[in-house]
Amino acid sequence: MTATLELGALAAGIDEAVTGADWHRVCLVDDLEPAWGEAALIAGRQIALFRTGPNEVFAVAHEDPATGAHVMARGILGSRGARPTIASPLHKEVYDLETGECFSTPGLSLATFSTRITDGFIEIGL
Secondary structure, three states, X not given: OOOXXXXXXXXXXXXXXXXXXXEEEEEEHHHOOEOOEEEEEEOOEEEEEEEEEXXXXXXXXXXXXXXXXXXXXXXXXXXXXXXXXXXXXXXXXXXXXXXXXXXXXXXXXXXXXXXXXXXXXXXXXX
């Protein structure tokens, strides 16, 4: 998939309904390819989603903290020990997908968002 996911626009029948005060239903887990990033517009924010396992999804800001470009969904997935990472596709800064900490450039950090899977759908907490 290469198009930006728009809340409610990925597949017919996906509601734009917010499933809680801060939780937003985005898409089916199966709509994301494993080990591949996808961008989504959620409540006016550009978010990069990464499916790293059958039931494991991470959400971070799509905006690269070093450049301001919206490119993080095209980053390179990896790990530092047991910590899952994303490397910016522009200058290769490496960020922890769970905390947003930048391993390669002190002072940079990537916004991260809570995720959960409910009835096969990915939900993002904003």
